[in-house]
Amino acid sequence: MLGKLGAKGIVGVLLLLAGIAVVAIQSPIIAAGIGLVVLGFVLTAWGLVSGLLSSFGMGGMMGGGFE
Numbered sequence: 001m002l003g004k005l006g007a008k009g010i011v012g013v014l015l016l017l018a019g020i021a022v023v024a025i026q027s028p029i030i031a032a033g034i035g036l037v038v039l040g041f042v043l044t045a046w047g048l049v050s051g052l053l054s055s056f057g058m059g060g061m062m063g064g065g066f067e
Contacts, residue, residue, distance in 0.1 A: 004048070004051045005044070005047040005048060005051065006047045006050060006051050007047070008043050008047040009044050009047020009048055009051070010047070011043050011047075012039075012040045012042065012044030012045070013040065013044055014040070015036050015039050015040035015043060016037055016040025016041065016044060017040070018036050018040075019034065019036030019038075019039070019040055021033075
């Protein structure tokens with residue numbers, strides 16, 4: 001599964017886990033944790049969608065990227 005995520009998807013999952021950890025540690029930094037969670041969701045979805053599009057031969061349609 002990690003191979004299908006690509007670099008952005010893996011970074012997204014890591015940011016998602018980091019965001020949840022930040023929220024769990026202390027409540028004064030809830031805003032930072034929520035921001036990391038949202039960013040993680042976005043990067044994970046971007047990685048999955050770009051992987052799906054590339055499997056159909058349309059990988060260049062997402063633009064930009066780490067690859």
